[in-house]
Amino acid sequence: MRAASAPGHTDRELLAQFARGDQGAFEVLVKRHTGLVLGVCRRALPTPQDAEDACQAVFLILARKAHARWQPSVANWLFTTARRVSADVRRSASRRAGREARTVPVEPPSVLDQMTGREVLAALDEELDRLPAIYREPLVLCHLEGLTRDEAAARLGVPLATLKSQLDRGRKRLADALTRRGVALGAGLLAVTVPSPAGACPPRLVESVLAAVSGTHPAPVGELIREGTVTVTLGHIKLAVAGVFGLIAVGFALAVPATVTQKMAPGSEEKAAVPAPKVAPQSEPVKGATVAAAEEKETKSIAVKGVVLGPDDKPVAGAKLFLHSRNQFVPAPQPIAAPDGTFAFSVDEHESGEVVATAPGCGVALRSVGSRPLPARTLRLTPDEPVRGKVIDLEGKPVAGVHISVVTVVQPHADKTLDRWLKAGGKPKDAEPFGFEWLHDWQTQFAGLLAPVTTDREGKFEIRGVGRDRVAILRVSSPTTVTQQVNVVTRKVERFEGNASLIGINTPAAFHGCDPVVVAAPVPATRGRVTDAATGEPVPGSVLYVANLVQQLSPLTGLGMSVKVVADKDGRFALPGLPRGAPGLSVIVFPPNGAPYHRVSVAVPDGAAERAAFDVKLTRGVPATVKIVDKTTGKPVAGSLRYGVFPDANPNVKAVPTVWHNFAWTDDPYVAPAASELRIVVFPGKGLLAAQTYSEDRSYRSGVGVEVFEKYRTDDQLLGLVSAGNIHVRQWQTFAEIDVPVGAKEFTCTLALDRGVRASGRLVGTDGKPVTGAQSYGLENEMGASGGWAQPATDATFTARALRPGEQRRVMFVHVGRKLAGTAVVVGGSKEPTEVRMEPWGEVTGRLVSADGEPVTGELDLSWDVIRQDDLKLGSSPLIHPGRGGLAVGADGRFRITGLVPGLTYKWTASGPQGASATLPDTVPKSGEPTDLGDIRLSHEGP
Numbered sequence: 001m002r003a004a005s006a007p008g009h010t011d012r013e014l015l016a017q018f019a020r021g022d023q024g025a026f027e028v029l030v031k032r033h034t035g036l037v038l039g040v041c042r043r044a045l046p047t048p049q050d051a052e053d054a055c056q057a058v059f060l061i062l063a064r065k066a067h068a069r070w071q072p073s074v075a076n077w078l079f080t081t082a083r084r085v086s087a088d089v090r091r092s093a094s095r096r097a098g099r100e101a102r103t104v105p106v107e108p109p110s111v112l113d114q115m116t117g118r119e120v121l122a123a124l125d126e127e128l129d130r131l132p133a134i135y136r137e138p139l140v141l142c143h144l145e146g147l148t149r150d151e152a153a154a155r156l157g158v159p160l161a162t163l164k165s166q167l168d169r170g171r172k173r174l175a176d177a178l179t180r181r182g183v184a185l186g187a188g189l190l191a192v193t194v195p196s197p198a199g200a201c202p203p204r205l206v207e208s209v210l211a212a213v214s215g216t217h218p219a220p221v222g223e224l225i226r227e228g229t230v231t232v233t234l235g236h237i238k239l240a241v242a243g244v245f246g247l248i249a250v251g252f253a254l255a256v257p258a259t260v261t262q263k264m265a266p267g268s269e270e271k272a273a274v275p276a277p278k279v280a281p282q283s284e285p286v287k288g289a290t291v292a293a294a295e296e297k298e299t300k301s302i303a304v305k306g307v308v309l310g311p312d313d314k315p316v317a318g319a320k321l322f323l324h325s326r327n328q329f330v331p332a333p334q335p336i337a338a339p340d341g342t343f344a345f346s347v348d349e350h351e352s353g354e355v356v357a358t359a360p361g362c363g364v365a366l367r368s369v370g371s372r373p374l375p376a377r378t379l380r381l382t383p384d385e386p387v388r389g390k391v392i393d394l395e396g397k398p399v400a401g402v403h404i405s406v407v408t409v410v411q412p413h414a415d416k417t418l419d420r421w422l423k424a425g426g427k428p429k430d431a432e433p434f435g436f437e438w439l440h441d442w443q444t445q446f447a448g449l450l451a452p453v454t455t456d457r458e459g460k461f462e463i464r465g466v467g468r469d470r471v472a473i474l475r476v477s478s479p480t481t482v483t484q485q486v487n488v489v490t491r492k493v494e495r496f497e498g499n500a501s502l503i504g505i506n507t508p509a510a511f512h513g514c515d516p517v518v519v520a521a522p523v524p525a526t527r528g529r530v531t532d533a534a535t536g537e538p539v540p541g542s543v544l545y546v547a548n549l550v551q552q553l554s555p556l557t558g559l560g561m562s563v564k565v566v567a568d569k570d571g572r573f574a575l576p577g578l579p580r581g582a583p584g585l586s587v588i589v590f591p592p593n594g595a596p597y598h599r600v601s602v603a604v605p606d607g608a609a610e611r612a613a614f615d616v617k618l619t620r621g622v623p624a625t626v627k628i629v630d631k632t633t634g635k636p637v638a639g640s641l642r643y644g645v646f647p648d649a650n651p652n653v654k655a656v657p658t659v660w661h662n663f664a665w666t667d668d669p670y671v672a673p674a675a676s677e678l679r680i681v682v683f684p685g686k687g688l689l690a691a692q693t694y695s696e697d698r699s700y701r702s703g704v705g706v707e708v709f710e711k712y713r714t715d716d717q718l719l720g721l722v723s724a725g726n727i728h729v730r731q732w733q734t735f736a737e738i739d740v741p742v743g744a745k746e747f748t749c750t751l752a753l754d755r756g757v758r759a760s761g762r763l764v765g766t767d768g769k770p771v772t773g774a775q776s777y778g779l780e781n782e783m784g785a786s787g788g789w790a791q792p793a794t795d796a797t798f799t800a801r802a803l804r805p806g807e808q809r810r811v812m813f814v815h816v817g818r819k820l821a822g823t824a825v826v827v828g829g830s831k832e833p834t835e836v837r838m839e840p841w842g843e844v845t846g847r848l849v850s851a852d853g854e855p856v857t858g859e860l861d862l863s864w865d866v867i868r869q870d871d872l873k874l875g876s877s878p879l880i881h882p883g884r885g886g887l888a889v890g891a892d893g894r895f896r897i898t899g900l901v902p903g904l905t906y907k908w909t910a911s912g913p914q915g916a917s918a919t920l921p922d923t924v925p926k927s928g929e930p931t932d933l934g935d936i937r938l939s940h941e942g943p
Contacts, residue, residue, distance in 0.1 A: 010072040010155065016592065019066040020540050020569045023210070026066075029074070030059055030209050036075060036145045037082045038205065043125055044086035052205055054085045059209045061085075073155045075145060076137040083129050127177040135170030138163055301346040304369050306377030308337045308357045315341025316359050316381060322449065324366070324439060325353030329449060354439055357381060358449060363467010363490070364409060366439045372791070380416065385468035385490040389516040391459045391476065398459025399520050401478055403576075405452035407485075408473035409466060410438045417469045418491065421498075466490050471511070477576040479527075481520035483546075483563065487511045526575040526604065528614035530567045530589060532597075538571025539618055541592030546575065547584075547601065575614075580606045588660050589616050596623040596681050601660040601723065619656045621681040622740050624747040628676050628691045631752035636676030639753075642690040642732065643680055644721035646712060650685035652742075653722050661724040684742040688721070690732040691751040698780035701756040701802045705735040730782075756807075759800045759826035761834035763813055770796030771815060771838045774822075775878045778811035789814075789878035798836075803828025810872045814841060814899045816879070821901040821927075825872055842900035842925025846933035848893040848910055848918075855893030856938060858912035860920075875904030902927035912938040 009017075009025075011032075017025035037058050041051035058081050062074065071077075128136060141152040153163040308319040317339045321332035332355060333345035343355075347369060355377060356366045362381035369377070391402045412418060413436050453461045466472045470490045477483035487498075493513040530542040546563035567573045578585060585604045591597035597618035605611055628639045644661050645653045653659065688709060693700060706729050712718045718727040729735075733753050740747045763771040773792045780790070781802035792815075800811055807828040813836055814821045821841035824834050848858045879887075879899035889895045889910075900906060908920040916938035925931055 011074040012070040012072050013594070015062075015066045015070055015074070016541060018063070026063060027206070027210060029062070030206050033075065033078050033145070034059075034206060034209070036140065037078050039144060040079060040082035040125060041086050041089075044083065045089055050089055051086075052208070054082065054089050055205065056209050057085050058082050073137060073141065075140045075155075076133055079136070079140045079144065080129055083125060123178060124174075127174055130177065131170055131173055135166055135173060138166045139170045139174065142167060302349050302369075302372070302374055303344065304332075304347055304355060304374065304377065305344045306342070306355070306367070306379060308341045308343070308359070308365070308379045308381065310359070310362065310381050311383045313380075316357075316362075317341060319357045319359040319379075319381070322356040322358070323347065323353055323369075324356055329356070354437075355379065356439065356449070358465065363465060363470060364439070364449060365467070366409070366411065366437060368437065382467040382469055384464055385466070385470075385514050387463040387466060387472060387474075387488055387490060387514050387516070389461055389488075389512075389518060391455045391461070391481075391518045391520050393481075393520060393522065398455070398457070399478075399481060400455055400457045400459060402455040402459070402461075402481060402520060403452060403475075403477055404455070404461050404463065405475050406450045406463065406466065406472050407475045408438055408471075409450075410436050410471040410473070411467075412469065413437050418471075418489065422489070422491070422493065474516075476518050476520065477563075478520070479525045479574050479577055480522060481577045482523045482579045483576045484518070484520075486516055486518055488514060488516050490514050523577045523580060524608035524611045526578055526611040526614050528573060528616060530571040530573065530616045530618060533617035533619045538567075538569075539591060539595065539597065540567055540569045540571055541595075542567040542571065542573075542616075542618070543590040543592070544573055544575065544616075545588045545590070546578065546604075547586045547588050575604075578604055578611075587614075587616070589618065591618055591681075594679070596620050598656045598681055598683075599660045600656065600658040602658055621656075621683060622744050622747050624680050624682045624740070624749070626678050626680060626689060626691075626748075627750040628678075628693075628734075629750055629752055631754045637693055637753055638676050639691050639693045639733075641678050641680065642688070642692075642724075642727060643682060644688045644724045644727070645683055645686070646688070646709075646720055647722050650683060650687060652683045652685045655683075659723050661721070682738070682740055682747060684740045684744065686737060686739050688718075688727075689736045689738055689749065689751060690727060691734045691753065692732045693753065698782065699755055699801050700733045700753045700781065701804065702731070702733050702781055703729045703735065704733060704754045708737045709735065733781075756802045757805050757829040759803060759809075759828055759830050759834065760797065761800075761811075761824065761826060761836055762797045763822065763836050763838050764796070765820070765838050771813075771818075771820065772796050773817065774813040774815040774820070774838065776811065776813050777876050777878070778809055789876070792816075797833075800826045800828075805829040808872060810874075810904075811836070812876060812901050812904070813838065814878050814901070816899065819898070821899065823875075823901045823904060839902060840928035841898065842902045842927060843930040844897040844900065844906070844923055844925060844933060845930050846895055846920075847935050848889050848895065848912055849935045849937055850912070850916070851937060851939055853935070853937075855891065856889075856912045856916075857891055857893070858889045858910055858916075858938065860887040860889065860895055860897065860908050860910050873905045875901045875906050877901075877906075896930075900925040910936055910938060914940070916940055 009028075011029060014025040014029050018029070034055065038051060038055045041054040041058075042048070045051045045054060058078060061081060062078070128139060131139070137156065138152055141147045141155060142149065147155065149160060149163055149167070153160045156163065158166075308316045308321075310316045316337060319337040319341065321335055321337060321343055322329050323332050332343070333347070334343045337343050337357070353370070354366045354368050356364055357379040358364050359381055361384055363384050365379040365381045367377040367379055389404075391399045391404075393399050412421070415421075450463065450465045453463055455461045463472070463474075468490050472488045472490060474486040474488060475483065476486055487509055489511050491513060492515075493511075495510060495512050495516075498509060498511040530539045530544075531537060532539055544565045544567070563576055565573050565575055575587065586601050587604060588599065588601045590599050598621045600616065600618065602616055605614070626641055628637045628641075629635060630637050642662075647653055706713070706718070709718055712720050713729070716729050718729065721727070734751045736749065736751055738747070738749055763774055765771050772795050775792050776790045776798060779798055779800045798811070798813075800809060803809060803826075805828050808825050809828070810823065811826055811834075812821070812823045815838060818838075819841050820838040822836040822838040824836045826834050848856050850856045877897070877899040879897075887895060887897060897908075902925055904924065906923045906925065908923075910918045910920060917940075918936050918938045920933060920936055923931060923933065
C-alpha cells in the first residue's frame with residue numbers, strides 16, 4: 001500500500017488519492033468505515049444479505065463521487081447515505097422477495113440481535129439522522145465507529161475541547177428527542193450500536209466492496225444503482241453534510257446527556273456499558289475553535305411549494321425534482337412530485353438557486369427560489385424536442401469525437417412558448433419586452449439531467465431533455481477544434497440573427513433551430529505538464545481553468561473560466577481547443593487542495609509548438625491558517641477571505657510574477673468557501689487579509705482596521721493589489737496587515753469581527769399609537785447589498801446594529817398595508833430610544849415619452865446612490881429599489897411610484913426601447929400628496 005494510504009490521512013486525502021488511481025487508498029477507507037455502514041444497514045434491514053448489498057452500494061456511490069469536494073471526514077456522509085440506501089432497499093423488498101437466499105458465514109450474534117424491539121434502534125438512527133451535521137458527526141465517530149475523543153478530533157480537524165462541546169450538545173439533543181419518543185435510555189442507547197471488533201469489518205465484505213468498485217458487483221447492488229438510489233442518496237447527503245440548503249431539524253431543547261463511551265486500549269479489561277443518565281455541565285466553545293457560525297446555530301429555512309404541470313396543463317405525478325445551487329444539481333428534499341403533481345419542502349433561507357423538474361418525454365422546467373417572500377412555484381414541462389445536429393470542418397467534412405454539452409437552458413417566464421420572441425427575432429430592437437428565466441451549469445454541464453454527447457463518425461449528435469420552446473446554449477469543443485458556444489432554439493426554425501438579450505448580451509447573436517450545423521475550425525492542441533518550480537516533480541491533481549475565452553458570449557454561460565481540466569497523476573493535461581489571437585487568453589492553475597503552492601495565471605501562446613509543450617511551474621509559498629472569530633465572544637464565524645499584496649510593500653511577490661489572487665481558496669474560482677478556519681498560501685513579508693461573513697452577515701461592521709491601508713484607498717475601494725481585483729471596503733468587515741517572517745514554515749493569525757454598538761427606537765403613528773408590521777431599511781450594515789429592505793416587523797420597536805459609537809445612520813420604515821412611511825437618523829450607542837413618526841407616504845407620477853413626445857414602454861429604477869453613498873438625505877423604497885428589476889411602465893408611458901418617505905431625496909433613472917434613457921429630476925415627496933414629474937423624455941444621449 002502506498003504511503004498516501006496510511007491510517008493518519010484524512011478521508012478527504014484518501015479519496016483524492018483514490019481519484020488519482022490509488023486503489024489502496026480506497027481500501028483503507030472501506031476498512032475504516034465498513035463497521036459504521038454495515039451497522040446502520042443491519043439495524044434498518046431484515047436480512048444480513050440485504051444489509052451487505054446496501055453496504056456495497058453505499059461505497060460504490062462514494063467511489064463514483066471521489067472527485068467531488070469532501071469534508072476531512074466522510075463518516076457523516078456515509079451514515080446518512082446508508083440510511084437512505086437502506087430505505088430504498090426496504091421499498092423495493094417486494095420486488096426482490098423471490099430472489100434466492102444466499103449462503104453466508106455464520107457470525108457471532110451482535111448486541112442488536114440479542115435485543116427485542118428493533119424499532120428502538122431504528123428510532124435512534126432516525127433521531128441521529130435529524131441532528132445538525134455538526135453534532136451528528138462527532139457522535140457517529142465516537143459511538144458508531146468507536147473512536148476515542150482524540151482520534152475523532154484529529155479526524156475532523158478540530159480542537160479536542162471543540163469536539164467535547166459538540167459531543168455534549170449532540171448527546172443532549174439526541175437524548176431529549178429519544179425521550180419524547182418514549183425511549184428511556186436516551187442517548188445511552190448509542191453504546192449498543194458500536195460493532196464488535198470481530199464483526200465490524202468482515203474481510204469477505206471488504207473484498208466484495210472493492211470488487212464492486214472495480215466494476216464487478218452483485219446483481220442486487222446493480223439493481224440499487226439502476227433504481228436511482230445513487231442519485232437520490234447523493235442529493236440528500238449533499239444537503240445534510242454541506243449544509244447547502246439547511247435541511248436541519250430545529251427546535252431541539254437541551255437534554256440530559258450520557259457519558260462518552262471511550263475506545264479502550266488493547267488489553268484493557270474494562271468494558272463499555274450503558275451509562276446511567278446524569279446531569280453534566282454545558283461545555284463552552286473554545287476561543288478560536290474551528291466551528292462555522294452556520295453550524296453554531298440552527299439554520300433558518302423557507303418553504304418551497306408548488307406543482308409540476310405537463311404540456312397539457314395537467315399535474316405530472318412522479319416528476320423528478322432537483323435543486324440547482326452553487327453550480328451543482330442535487331435532488332430536492334422531496335425528490336419526486338406527489339400523485340397530484342405537488343411538492344413542498346424547505347431550503348435554507350439564503351438559498352437563491354432554482355427548483356427544476358423533469359419527466360420522461362418532456363423537457364426540463366425551472367423556477368427560481370430566490371425571491372422573498374417566496375410564492376408557490378408552477379413548473380411547466382414541455383414536450384421534448386430533440387436537438388439533432390452535425391459538426392463539420394471548414395471543408396464541410398464531418399468531424400468525429402467532438403464533445404457537446406448543455407451549459408445554459410433559457411425558458412420563457414410568463415409566455416408558454418417562444419412565439420412572440422421568434423416573431424420579433426429578426427428585428428431585435430423592435431421587440432417588446434420578453435421575460436425569461438435561465439438555468440446555467442458551468443461545471444458539470446447538467447450532469448444527471450442532460451447528458452453530454454460526442455459526435456459519431458458522421459459528425460452527428462443528439463441531445464434529449466431540453467424541451468420545446470427553450471433556448472439551449474451548447475458548448476462544442478475538442479482538443480483540436482476551437483471551443484465555441486452555439487445557441488439553439490428548440491423549434492424547427494431556420495438559423496437567424498436574434499435578440500440576444502434573451503441570453504444576457506446586448507448585441508445580436510446567431511440562433512440555430514433544433515437541427516444545427518456547427519462549423520468547427522481547427523486549432524493546435526494545447527498540452528502540457530504541471531510541475532514544482534524548484535524540484536521539477538509533477539503536481540498531480542492540479543486544476544486548470546481557461547480564462548477570457550470570449551467570442552460573442554454571454555457571461556451567463558460561463559464559457560470562460562468554467563472550462564476546467566484536472567492534471568493526471570504525472571501532472572499532464574490537455575486543454576479543450578483554444579482560439580488563436582484571443583486577447584487575454586490565459587489559464588488559471590490551482591494546486592490540489594492542501595498543497596502549499598501559489599496559484600498562477602499563465603498566458604496561452606498562439607504557436608503550435610509552444611502549445612504542444614505548454615508547461616506550468618508552481619512555486620511553493622508559506623501555508624497559512626486564518627481563523628475568523630467574533631470579537632466579543634471569541635466564537636468562530638464562518639466567512640470568506642481575501643489575501644493580497646501591494647508590490648511596494650512586499651518585494652517577495654516578484655518571485656512569482658504570474659501569481660493569481662482572489663477570494664476563492666478552493667479548486668474552484670467561482671466558489672468562496674464559508675468556514676471559520678481557512679488554509680491559504682502567502683508570501684513572506686507584508687500582505688493584506690480581509691474577512692467577510694457568510695452571506696454577508698450584516699450584523700457586523702464593515703471596514704474595521706482598513707485605516708492601515710489608507711494610502712491605497714480611493715473612495716470605497718483599495719487599489720493596486722498584485723493580480724487581484726480592487727477591494728470594496730464596504731463589502732468586507734475586517735482588515736488586517738500581516739507580516740510573515742522570511743523562512744517561516746507556516747503562519748497563523750486570527751481576524752476578529754466587530755458587531756459594534758446599537759441604537760434602538762420605536763414607531764408611532766400620527767395618533768401616537770404604536771405601528772407594527774412595517775418594513776425597514778438601515779437597521780443592519782448594508783455592505784452594498786441590493787436594496788436591503790427587511791420583511792415586516794411583528795412589533796413597533798426596532799434596533800439598528802453594527803454602528804460605531806457616535807455614528808449616524810438613516811433608518812427608513814414603510815407600512816405597505818396602511819400606506820405609511822417614516823424616517824429618522826439614529827446615533828450609535830445612544831441610550832435614548834429614537835421615536836419615528838409614521839405618516840402617509842409620498843407618491844410620484846409621470847410619463848415616459850420618446851424624443852418626439854410619443855408615450856413609450858420602459859422601466860424605472862431607483863439609483864444605487866442610496867446604497868453606495870453615506871448621504872443621510874437620500875431615500876429608498878421597498879416597492880422600487882435595486883435588485884427588484886425596477887418598475888415596468890406600460891404602453892401609455894405612465895407610471896406611479898409609491899412607498900416613498902416624505903422629506904427625503906430620491907434619484908431615479910429611466911430606460912426605454914432601443915437603449916433610450918433619461919435621469920429623472922431629484923424628487924422630495926410630500927406626505928399624502930402625489931408629486932407629478934410630467935413627461936420624462938428618453939434619448940440616446942445617456943442619462
